[in-house]
Amino acid sequence: ELKVEQNPLFLSMQEGKNYTIYCNYSTTSDRLYWYRQDPGKSLESLFVLLSNGAVKQEGRLMASLDTKARLSTLHITAAVHDLSATYFCAVDIDNDMRFGAGTRLTVKP
């Protein structure tokens, strides 16, 4: 069974600092997705990574995928308060999408 693990589950950062969220998964896949969820809201798609070595960047967020290591990272550069949210990674195998438990990020002034 496909398992998806994120760490850390909780992350408190100072504004301006950098940090990385990790997403490990148990079965070979080359389809990985990152989503953002604000409190009480739905999920918003951030990145779609579809091949080994894929790297996508949007603003202060950069996501990468290493299918050989079964690892994706979400790197936050110079964090700002607006990035406070819960971030989920999800891995898809044959239309069976599994979500990680989420990383709750709090960015403090």
Place this chain on the structure above:
Amino acid sequence: DGGITQSPKYLFRKEGQNVTLSCEQNLNHDAMYWYRQDPGQGLRLIYYSQIVNDFQKGDIAEGYSVSREKKESFPLTVTSAQKNPTAFYLCASSLNSLPYEQYFGPGTRLTVT
């Protein structure tokens, strides 16, 4: 505007009552999904449908039922057999081809007392 709508946003029911949550999409997506999210938790798959008139159970289908009579619609019924129905329910849809990215509706928060 293309998107996914869920209604209602908030729903309150008494124990023992069945309740149906609506999910409609106009993205022309083939596949639709229902997830449950409990406070502070990730998403768990209830049911999914890749084509009209066909659907499969997810990890936590017990106490739930669905139908897929139209491509645009995938309603979820929470039955009285569901032991702990209070949760946030999210509907999603995707193409049946790359990139398989799922788009989510705004969610329905169900409270059963």
